Amino acid sequence: MSPPADPLASLLAACAQRDRAAFARLYRETSPKLFGVALRILRREDWAEDVLQECYVRIWDHAQDYRAGLAAPMTWMTSIVRNRCLDWLRRPNLEVIDEEGELIEATESGDPGPLAELESGADARALKKCLDALEAKQRQAIALAYFKGLSHAQLARHLREPLGTVKTWVRRGLLRLKSCLEAA
Amino acid sequence: MNWRNNQQLQERLAAEYALGTLRGRPRQCLERWMREDAALALAVAEWQARLAPLALAVRPVPPPARVWRAIEARLPAAARRGLWDSVAFWRGLGLAASGAAAVLLAAVALISPQAPAPAPAPVVLKVPSAEMAEVYLAVLSDPKTNKPLLLVSAGRDADQMQVRTLDPSIRVSGKDLELWALPAGGVPTSLGLLGDAERSMVKLAAAADKSLANVPALAISLEPKGGSPTGRATGPVLAIGPCVKFW
Numbered sequence: 001m002s003p004p005a006d007p008l009a010s011l012l013a014a015c016a017q018r019d020r021a022a023f024a025r026l027y028r029e030t031s032p033k034l035f036g037v038a039l040r041i042l043r044r045e046d047w048a049e050d051v052l053q054e055c056y057v058r059i060w061d062h063a064q065d066y067r068a069g070l071a072a073p074m075t076w077m078t079s080i081v082r083n084r085c086l087d088w089l090r091r092p093n094l095e096v097i098d099e100e101g102e103l104i105e106a107t108e109s110g111d112p113g114p115l116a117e118l119e120s121g122a123d124a125r126a127l128k129k130c131l132d133a134l135e136a137k138q139r140q141a142i143a144l145a146y147f148k149g150l151s152h153a154q155l156a157r158h159l160r161e162p163l164g165t166v167k168t169w170v171r172r173g174l175l176r177l178k179s180c181l182e183a184a
Numbered sequence: 185m186n187w188r189n190n191q192q193l194q195e196r197l198a199a200e201y202a203l204g205t206l207r208g209r210p211r212q213c214l215e216r217w218m219r220e221d222a223a224l225a226l227a228v229a230e231w232q233a234r235l236a237p238l239a240l241a242v243r244p245v246p247p248p249a250r251v252w253r254a255i256e257a258r259l260p261a262a263a264r265r266g267l268w269d270s271v272a273f274w275r276g277l278g279l280a281a282s283g284a285a286a287v288l289l290a291a292v293a294l295i296s297p298q299a300p301a302p303a304p305a306p307v308v309l310k311v312p313s314a315e316m317a318e319v320y321l322a323v324l325s326d327p328k329t330n331k332p333l334l335l336v337s338a339g340r341d342a343d344q345m346q347v348r349t350l351d352p353s354i355r356v357s358g359k360d361l362e363l364w365a366l367p368a369g370g371v372p373t374s375l376g377l378l379g380d381a382e383r384s385m386v387k388l389a390a391a392a393d394k395s396l397a398n399v400p401a402l403a404i405s406l407e408p409k410g411g412s413p414t415g416r417a418t419g420p421v422l423a424i425g426p427c428v429k430f431w
Contacts, residue, residue, distance in 0.1 A: 020259070023259075024252075027252060027255070031246070031247050031251070031252075032244035032245055032246045032247070033240060033242065033244045035244075035245045035246070035247040035251075036242035036243055036244050036245045037239050037240070037242055039242075039245055040242050048247075049247060049248065049250070049251050052247055052251055053251050053254045053255050053258070056255045057255055057258050057259070060255075060259060064328050065328075067406075067420045068419070068420055069356075069359070069406045069418075069419035069420050070225070070226065070229045070356075071229045071232065071233060072233065072236070074236070074240065075229075075232055075233050075236040078232075078236055078239045078240060079202075079232045079236075081239075082204065082239060086204050090207070090208075121237065123236075123237050124237035124240075124241060127234070127235075127237045127238065128237075142203065143238075145203050145204055145205045146203055146204060146235060146238050146239070147238070149204050150204075150205075151205060151207050152205050152207075155205075170200070170203070170205055171196060171200075174196070174199040174200070174203065177234070178195075178199070178234070181234055
C-alpha cells in the first residue's frame, strides 16, 4: 500500500505540512461526497453545513494523524463526518426528526434506497452482494443504523420489534457480513 | 467488561462502533481504548473500511460556498509549518550531514525550506559515562510528537542490535515493524523486523562498526507481515531518530 498512490493521500500529507492550497483542493475534491454523507444522516441542510464545516476544520487540524497504512483517505474522512453526525443526532435538546415517517416507508416499501447506488467499484460490489445475502431483517436493521444513525432502541421502535431481537439482528448481520466479505 | 482478552467482544464492539449502534458511555470508552490499543484501533479501521462503500454510495451534493468561507475563517491566520512529514522525509532524504543534531536540522531544512520548523525536543539520557560501553545508540521518537518510542543499541564490535520498545502501543496487530538504516546520502536500507517482545534483537550483516559507521539515523516503518515487499518503506514512519557513536 503505497501512500502516494492515492492523490488524496498526498493532499492530506500536504495539509499536515500546513499547505492551505492543498487543503482547498482537498475540499473541492471531497466536499460534495462528504456533504452528501452528512445530508443523508442528518437530513437537514443547515445541520449538514455546520457539521461539514466542523469536520473540515478537524481534518485540517488532524491531517498529521492520518495513517495511510490504516485507512484510505476517503474512509478516514468519511468516518470523521459520520462520527460527528452521530454525535449531532445525540444532542440532548435535538428535536427528533423523522420519528415514524418516510424512513420506515422507504425501507418497508421495498425501496432499495441507498443500497441501489452501491454499484461502482469492486469493494462496493462485494459489499452489495454480501448485504443481499443477509436476511431481510438483518439488512434493514444494518442499513437503518448506518444511514440514519439510529441506535438499537430507535431501531427497535422503528421496526416495532423487541430491543433484544433487534440487537441480535444487528450482531448476527455484522458477523455474517464479515465472513461473507472475507470469503469474497 | 473484560474486553482486552476477549477478541470476539473486541470485534463486536469495533463493528458496532463503525456501524454507529455503539452509543453513549461505551462509545466514549471505546474511543479512549482505541488510542491505547493499536489492535483495537485496527479492528475499528477495518470495519470502517468494510462499511465505507455504503457511506460513499451517496449522490454528491456540492455544499454552498458559505461553508468553505466559514472553514477558511476558522483556520489560523498565519499557517505555521508543521513538523516534518514522515512520507516527505522518506522521499526527500538525502543527508549529507552527520552528527545527531545536524541530521535532524538538515532533515527539517530539506522538508520545509520555506520556514524553519520548531527544533525537536532533546531526549536526555542519564548514563554514568564511566559505565558506558562503546556502543552505537539511537533513540527513535514519534516524528509528530517527539515522544521516544524505542531504544536501539549495538556494541561497536557486535553483529546484532538490541531494541527495546518503550511504548508498546507502537505495535499494530497483523503488521510488522521494520527497522531502517538511513545512510548519509543514500537510500534507506532495511535492517530487519522487530520481534514482538519488549526487548528484541536485530541481526546486522556485519559488525556495528561497519554497518552503522555511515548511518546517522534510524527509522521504524509499519509494514505488512513479513516486512516490506518492495525493499523500500511502504507504510508510515512511526519512529525516527539519530544514531550516534557513544564513545
